[in-house]
Amino acid sequence: MALMTGAEYIESIRNLNLQIYMFGRKIDDPTEDPILRPSLNSVRATYDLALMPEYEDLMTVTSSVTGKKINRFTHIHQSTDDLIKKVKMQRLCGQKTAACFQRCVGMDAFNAVYSTTYEIDRKYGTSYHENFLKFLEYSQENDLTVDGAMTDPKGDRNLAPSRQADPDLYLRVVERRPDGIVVRGAKAHQTGICNSHEVLVMPTIAMGPDDKDYAVSFTVPTNAENLFMVIGRQSCDTRKTEGSALDVGNCEFGGVEALVIFDNVFVPNDRIFLNGETEFAGMLVERFAGYHRQSYGGCKVGVGDVLIGASALAAEYNGAAKASHIKDKLIEMTHLNETLYSSGIACSAEGSKTESGNYIIDLLLANVCKQNVTRFPYEIARLAQDIAGGLMVTAPSEKDLKDPKIGPYIEKYLAGTAEVSTETRLKVLRLIENITLGTAAVGYLTESMHGAGSPQAQRIMISRQGNIEQKKDLAKAIAKIDK
């Protein structure tokens, strides 16, 4: 089974019987929960699109491992063209879901672990790369969704993992056995974990010799014993339980995040990719972060496309589409969105081959890409709210609109242009609300800020890679300053 259908994917997740908690209770069937289901649908889209002829050129690729047709989300990049197509695929998926479709993090982890394990093995004679290749083939053959889990809770940010008051604030090895290791800790902000078959754990920061137990990378199934998840709250999340398609803005797709607890989870030896080689923790983090910062130059752009379209519709429905300031704002939104895309494509086109043979993005440009992503979606969202008008946050509910007594008044007084129904007008305003301050704003705004590393993390990388000395030499040469 190289490609699963969307329906097969849903069933495969249902069969995992994941341990998911929300609002103080364990969820019986997460795949049918109204708060969780939209996020599952977003991942499902990555399966459905792969089977559609008009999208398969981006969504699928020939496996470098098996030679079979696979979903690109399980692919190891073989060229800069693969890196570019990855960004294009992400834009497409963002356009089709207007949400985080969650599968990028696994693809980015695959590519970072692939090259890092190769280099660890070369130095230490370990078999991590072979372990990973086995897992990779298994993932491709079964078309799995894999959560890449990096972010530890981190406790006191001023202290190294081994110096924390509670040693579990960074995930660590608590027992080494002949057949494997036992790990304890947690990973925070895990988008997509509750829709994944496997979780690929990586360290969250560069580490020193004292952090040996924390330098660990591995995979386990998401239904592994002693692994459970606690879903995070989102603004407007319980609207999804009210049964109104209109009020939620995007009734089909969404994303949720969870805190994942590893409460003494066993990892067999053949699923370990790093185990104490502390000097490689930084390499793994840097490569994963680089790939994931590239990703945002695709996925957020796709969501931005939807938001720009929604803003243009809102202007039309308000009768303001021809106003010059509206046109200018739409141009500005498009400019910002395409600038994000430009840096996503640029860091891909400037990619290079690693020692292992897969391709990695240009790290400077990938960090510039993500730095832009920490800013531009906020400005695009501000302009969308400007165009939408205040009704976006003051409109009554669908129940009021459908109420026999109140409804006609809402129809009458919240009407826009005569060609469009009040309900249609409200639909597009709710979509803008959803993306800019509802449940989807978690993905479009705050995730743009902190996902794949907070802004300062990119600035550190930009500083390291910016080559200021060469720029000073250039200035000296032009100004005729002696070296």
Add this chain to the structure above:
Amino acid sequence: MIIGIKYCGGCNPRYDRTGAVRSLASAMPYAEFRPAAGKEDYIIIVCGCPAECADHSALTAGRGKIIVHDKEKAAEIKEQIEIRERKKR
């Protein structure tokens, strides 16, 4: 006549690619349209923008490939095929 269709991935198409193919199919009722497998008389590479990034390197067509990336060119496909067919006769 069998016509194979190969789409680009559609990340940011400038026109309705599937709509263009539907129009073509209705204008050529005598032809069989199917996803390109590499054994068709003609293969139409339907790209959404001038980047024309669709990978069609593994596809070979009996009578030729036609690549389009905008709706104007897409609207001319039937004519192009007819011209090629006339030349062959």
